[in-house]
Amino acid sequence: MRSEVQAFVADGPLPDWDGSEKEIDRRVQQLNAILKPVTGEEARALVACFGPDDCYGIAWALLHLIETGPNPVLTTAPEPDANEWHQRLYDRAMFGGPIP
Secondary structure, X not given: OOHHHHHHHHOOOOOOOOOOHHHHHXXXXXXXXXXXXXXXXXXXXXXXXXXXXXXXXXXXXXXXHHOOOOOOOOOOOOOOOOOHHHHHHHHHHHHHOOOO
């Protein structure tokens, strides 16, 4: 796994809308440092980095980055109480065709 992905994953989930501007800017810089496409291992690790909301759109950028890797990342439906972004990834893969 590339060091840029390891650093992003090590910092944990994205902050929510209450995160400081400095923290959000730092996470955006980290995310932008990850070159596309990601590997399957990297995509699976990045799935753990979704926070509780869209973090001013950063979660969408993370979702699109994950989707540059081998799909589908999530092959079984998430539990009902799963993070909404996990459900989005699964739904997008299912509706896109990779998951029967």
